[in-house]
Amino acid sequence: MKTRMLRNEAQYVWDMHDVFTLGELGHRRRMDMHPEGVVTYIVDRNINYTNVCVSGCKFCAFFKGPGDEGGYVLSTDEILAKVQETVDLGGYQILLQGGMNPDLPLAWYADLLRALKTSFPQVAVHGFSPSEIFYLSGRESRPVADILTQLREAGLDSMPGGGAEILVDEVRNRVSPRKCSADQWLSVMETAHGLGMRTTATMMFGQGETFDQRIEHLDRLRDLQDRTGGFTAFIPWTFQPRNTRMEMPETSSHEYLKFLALCRLYLDNIDNIQASWVTQGPMVGQLALMWGANDMGSTMLEENVVAATGVHFRLPEAELRVLVQKAGFTPRRRTMDYTLCEEVA
Known part of the structure; x- marks a missing residue:
């Protein structure tokens, strides 16, 4: 039986190992958990239905405030057209x-989900985030459980872990003071898991947080997973500072890989960890498969939020599969809950 890494041990492990030795430990743990030699991915599209947001997070280069020039809300027809393009390209989420x-209002979201499921019943909707759900709860003066239940009944299949950033209020109050607190984010996730909804967990690091604050984030996710088992995967990525209101150096790929390996060691109860090729690029994404990651995430047929910072990496499915194969693994399509799909011809 493996001994669980404690918070005070994480700093020691970080300090005592260079990027390669910690990567070796992370990869060994990954292979213990997934000895079959498969690297998974999903074919989907990120549709940003609006860029209007009252949160005003300092790290976001994508949002527009209410009334700002360039703000938009996609029509249902525009969203359905994007889904049709996704299906035509082999996407299924x-x-x-x-x-x-x-x-x-909540009715807008429910109507959109019903329209999506009517037109594309075969397409899974991985939608919104704890931050959006918590905001809707306040706007509608209804409990989070009611909001999630109505959205699920309308067609929401699962929820991503957006808005987590760093789950420490000292950090959140500095970079996103209008967004839900760490406790509120975790509470929405726990409610979703209690309703039977699977979700992912995320982390955006490199925004001026301390190492201890990073570990607190991991610890809180691990604790919730102990209680619910609702997270299917963990996705860490690095803050992209360009075009934002936070001037700081970008976290290096060296630090990304080293911390990824530590995440694999610390999060012993979350089965899957995704490589963030969207922020790091395809080559570092490939390296991440040897540092603890067992999943390449999404083919991202469309991505707008990271692109707003000036980072425009693209990775078509055929290229993603070649990268995985050249790393010595077998690429396999999957669903959100990591059920393997039929082999690609």
Whole structure:
């Protein structure tokens, strides 16, 4: 039986190992958990239904405030057209995310989900985030459980872990003071898991947080997973500072890989860890498969939020599969809950 890494041990492990030796430990743990030599991925599209948001996070280059020039809300027809394009390209899931838009009531979301499921019953909707759900709860003066239940009944299949950033209020109050607190984010996730909804967990690091604050984030996710088992995967990525209101150096790929390996060691109860090629690029994404990651995430047929920072990496499915194969693994399509799909011809 493996001994669980404690918070005070994480700093020692970090300090005592260079990027290669810690990567070796992370890869060994990954292979213990997934000895079959498969690297999974999903074919989907990130549809940002609106860029209007009252949160005003300092790290976001994508949002527009209410009334700002360039703010938009996609029509249902525009969203359905994007889903059709996704299906035509072999996609079978959409990631539906926007912002905390004060002009969109819960009925708008429910109507959109019903339209999606009517037109594309075969497409899974991985949508919104704890931040959006918590905001809707306040806007509608209804409990989070009611909001999630209504959205699930309308067609929401699962929820991504957006808005986590760093789950420490000292950090959140500095970079995103209008967004839900760490406790509120975790509470929404626990409620979703209690309703039977699977979700992912995320982390955006490199925004001026301390090492201890990073470990607190991991510890809180691990604790919730102990209670619910609802997270299917963990996705860490690095803050991209360009075009944002936070001037700081970008976290290096060296630090990304080293911390990824530590995440694999610390999060012993979350089965899957995704490589963030969207922020790091395809080559570092490939390296991440030897540092603890067992999943390449999404083919991202469309991505707008990271692109707003000036980072425009793209990775078509054929290229993603070649990268996985050249790393010595077998690429396999999957669903959100990591059920393997039929082999690609």
